[in-house]
Amino acid sequence: VPVIGVLALQGDVREHVAALTGAGADARPVRRPGELDAVDGLVVPGGESTTISKLVDIFEMREPIDKRIAGGMPVYGSCAGLIMLAAEVLDGRPDQRGFAGIGMTVRRNAFGRQVDSFEAPVSIAGVDGDPFHAVFIRAPWVERVGPDVEVLGRVTDGPAAGRIVAVRQGNLLATSFHPELTGDLRLHRLFVDVVRVAR
Numbered sequence: 001v002p003v004i005g006v007l008a009l010q011g012d013v014r015e016h017v018a019a020l021t022g023a024g025a026d027a028r029p030v031r032r033p034g035e036l037d038a039v040d041g042l043v044v045p046g047g048e049s050t051t052i053s054k055l056v057d058i059f060e061m062r063e064p065i066d067k068r069i070a071g072g073m074p075v076y077g078s079c080a081g082l083i084m085l086a087a088e089v090l091d092g093r094p095d096q097r098g099f100a101g102i103g104m105t106v107r108r109n110a111f112g113r114q115v116d117s118f119e120a121p122v123s124i125a126g127v128d129g130d131p132f133h134a135v136f137i138r139a140p141w142v143e144r145v146g147p148d149v150e151v152l153g154r155v156t157d158g159p160a161a162g163r164i165v166a167v168r169q170g171n172l173l174a175t176s177f178h179p180e181l182t183g184d185l186r187l188h189r190l191f192v193d194v195v196r197v198a199r
């Protein structure tokens with residue numbers, strides 16, 4: 001069984017632990033470098049990326065996580081977690097810093113100019129069945145992607161139609177929305193599979 005940590009500094013940690021457990025992983029919160037050593041993959045939850053960024057430094061987790069990512073450890077980030085995995089952040093705080101992650105530019109609170117939170121159907125490439133009932137909460141979108149990034153999903157209608165909200169680069173996976181809040185385990189199952197293969 002793959003062991004998957006949820007970065008437990010701030011954000012919706014419990015929900016990801018529950019979803020990962022439901023998807024067949026041995027899931028546990030991770031706060032310390034020693035705990036990171038024991039996992040095969042990591043989830044960076046939704047929450048507040050500026051706060052997570054600060055706490056990553058306070059808990060001395062930045063270098064260990066960057067190193068594991070460079071070594072191929074799979075990571076899945078949702079919402080604030082997507083921001084933490086972006087090479088470039090627009091509308092971020094000047095001192096916020098992400099991990100050495102996905103070659104993409106994301107805009108924080110991008111949908112928030114229109115509306116704080118909303119729900120929309122989103123189909124994800126490689127995931128069979130109905131579109132996800134995607135929940136967006138002060139969510140970022142992906143504004144540009146580099147050549148190594150695979151676009152997995154976009155908003156299909158409304159004022160934000162066409163915006164990229166799910167991506168993958170190698171073992172790194174990120175979504176603007178929160179599948180951990182809706183009981184739909186398909187994305188967590190996909191991530192558990194990525195971790196299984198990487199192991």
Ligand code: GLN
Nearest residue numbers: 046047048049079080138
């Ligand atoms: N707006 C938050 C941020 O900038 C993300 C919101 C969320 O994770 N639900 O980090």
